[in-house]
Amino acid sequence: MSTEKKRGMFSRLFGKSAEPEAEAPETPQTPETAEAPKRSWWQRLSGGLARTSQAITQGVTDIFTKRKLDALTLEELEDVLLRADLGVGASTRITQAVGKARYEKDIAPEEVRAILAREVEAVLEPVAKPFEIDEATKPFIILVVGVNGSGKTTTIAKLASKWTGEGKKVVLAAGDTFRAAAVAQLEVWGQRLGAEVVSGKEGADAAGLAFDAIARARETGADILLMDTAGRLQNRAELMAELEKIVRVMKKAEAAAPHAVLLVLDATVGQNALQQVEVFERIAGVTGLVMTKLDGTARGGILVAIAEAHGLPIHFIGVGEGADDLEPFTARDFARAIAGLNEEEAPEAAPES
Numbered sequence: 001m002s003t004e005k006k007r008g009m010f011s012r013l014f015g016k017s018a019e020p021e022a023e024a025p026e027t028p029q030t031p032e033t034a035e036a037p038k039r040s041w042w043q044r045l046s047g048g049l050a051r052t053s054q055a056i057t058q059g060v061t062d063i064f065t066k067r068k069l070d071a072l073t074l075e076e077l078e079d080v081l082l083r084a085d086l087g088v089g090a091s092t093r094i095t096q097a098v099g100k101a102r103y104e105k106d107i108a109p110e111e112v113r114a115i116l117a118r119e120v121e122a123v124l125e126p127v128a129k130p131f132e133i134d135e136a137t138k139p140f141i142i143l144v145v146g147v148n149g150s151g152k153t154t155t156i157a158k159l160a161s162k163w164t165g166e167g168k169k170v171v172l173a174a175g176d177t178f179r180a181a182a183v184a185q186l187e188v189w190g191q192r193l194g195a196e197v198v199s200g201k202e203g204a205d206a207a208g209l210a211f212d213a214i215a216r217a218r219e220t221g222a223d224i225l226l227m228d229t230a231g232r233l234q235n236r237a238e239l240m241a242e243l244e245k246i247v248r249v250m251k252k253a254e255a256a257a258p259h260a261v262l263l264v265l266d267a268t269v270g271q272n273a274l275q276q277v278e279v280f281e282r283i284a285g286v287t288g289l290v291m292t293k294l295d296g297t298a299r300g301g302i303l304v305a306i307a308e309a310h311g312l313p314i315h316f317i318g319v320g321e322g323a324d325d326l327e328p329f330t331a332r333d334f335a336r337a338i339a340g341l342n343e344e345e346a347p348e349a350a351p352e353s
């Protein structure tokens with residue numbers, strides 16, 4: 001990505017210019033101090049998933065308004081789910097579950113959407129795992145991998161913002177040594193967030209940089225080391241070999257490293273994401289997924305297909321470019337949002353006896 005683009009990305013993330021200032025601001029701008037009225041996570045999630053949920057709800061309404069539930073309407077429902085990229089397995093199962101409900105009878109579109117939400121939640125629940133940082137392991141070393149432009153650097157900035165905001169000491173390693181713009185950008189973010197950035201010269205060996213970054217994070221008593229890497233297509237053997245080397249060298253510095261390997265997936269790439277998971281998992285030992293750009297697609301069901309196919313934990317999802325637009329993944333909220341249901345009301349507190 002060009003330097004210009006990266007600058008735009010910075011201002012979208014933190015509402016500020018990406019240029020380092022002559023004088024550092026007294027209080028770094030964080031999402032908490034930004035002036036825009038804060039939308040709740042549900043508002044951002046349902047807003048971000050609007051394209052997917054509209055495609056599904058419109059499809060369901062068109063099919064089931066004034067028509068009974070039979071083989072033809074079920075087939076049409078399955079097509080709507082496949083178009084939203086939920087994958088064959090989940091689409092077939094959901095369709096069967098709807099079929100069982102009221103075969104040969106009328107069914108309201110709302111009822112279909114409720115069944116859909118329930119079934120999607122059942123697929124996602126086992127993979128919706130909070131990202132855990134072992135506090136006893138310092139530095140906790142996180143390697144961030146993915147194809148070009150999937151959102152790695154943005155995700156690192158969002159996570160670093162979250163964790164520095166919680167008072168954790170974070171070191172960033174600018175492992176995308178191919179692009180000077182990426183390194184410069186991470187340095188600006190580091191400055192803003194008060195996180196040290198370890199970087200090398202353009203074209204420097206990324207594995208060597210990883211080794212140095214671990215040493216530096218240790219020296220400075222950091223809680224977390226977030227290691228960025230260059231984007232690489234999963235079918236480019238030499239780039240995947242370089243990634244293998246990064247992992248190998250990290251282990252020389254710290255036998256248990258990396259403690260977590262996050263694969264950042266761009267939801268807009270559709271079914272190709274399934275292959276990305278397979279290759280990155282094999283090469284780098286991916287421990288969990290971050291799915292970005294769910295706001296940029298009507299095919300957000302891909303997350304369901306990935307959950308079914310791979311069973312890897314999904315830790316975070318991104319539904320926009322702002323620092324607040326990345327949140328821990330929860331199966332129920334996601335399922336309700338793509339089925340076009342409302343936010344679930346908090347259960348009322350039990351009356352005191």
Ligand SMILES: Nc1nc2c(ncn2[C@@H]2O[C@H](COP(=O)(O)OP(=O)(O)OP(=O)(O)O)[C@@H](O)[C@H]2O)c(=O)[nH]1
Nearest residue numbers: 148149150151152153154231292293318319320321
């Ligand atoms: N709409 C939207 N855009 C996002 C999201 N996450 C990241 N982006 C945008 O995606 C673009 C690429 O993000 P980067 O973080 O540069 O991606 P990268 O993986 O580091 O890219 P390379 O270093 O080129 O491999 C930027 O314009 C980001 O603002 C998201 O959840 N929603």
